[in-house]
């Protein structure tokens with residue numbers, strides 16, 4: 001089932017890229033494996049999924065330990081608490097969800113201590129939903145200015161999560177707004193800030209996100225099936 005699902009997701013990804021006049025290779029698929037047992041991750045890995053996304057630190061580290069060399073690329077996509085930074089630095093290729101300067105500062109301190117550079121995206125709360133984390137669009141420039149001074153944190157782009165809506169077209173304006181914000185911020189030419197990546201799109205709206213410029217799509221249930229509720 002996972003193999004078929006992955007094939008389906010990849011062909012939709014290719015279709016959406018071609019429709020948008022983009023190269024499918026310019027889009028990375030993150031297989032979101034939160035709540036998914038390691039056996040299924042192995043199955044997805046054998047079906048050629050390369051990057052796995054997790055949103056809980058403890059769960060992710062346990063899976064990494066159990067899977068060892070079988071999986072070499074992990075992304076952290078969930079809300080990151082400051083007291084968990086120590087455990088996260090050095091274990092993930094990319095943290096999608098940096099949403100405040102203080103958190104970035106702690107990531108920077110930990111990275112310096114271990115002589116590492118940590119790649120991050122800034123999560124932006126485009127829609128202004130009170131329940132969502134993320135930097136407000138108005139605060140993005142100041143956040144990027146602050147992070148540009150942190151030598152062990154490398155900002156590679158922006159991430160957003162639109163309000164849930166069963167109609168993927170409803171997410172389009174959130175995605176296009178994130179792209180506009182990126183273009184605007186990139187135009188400022190802030191030293192050391194590279195905004196090439198746009199992490200946007202999940203199972204029900206990744207094709208729309210690709211049409212709007214996503215370079216990283218985070219797809220869980222369309223690959224692994226529905227997660228248990230709650």
Ligand SMILES: *Cc1c(COP(=O)(O)O)cnc(C)c1O
Pocket residue numbers: 032034055077078161202203204218219220221222
């Ligand atoms: C769970 C999750 C996803 C994947 O959601 P699906 O709808 O299962 O594809 C993507 N991004 C984040 C941040 C998530 O927490």
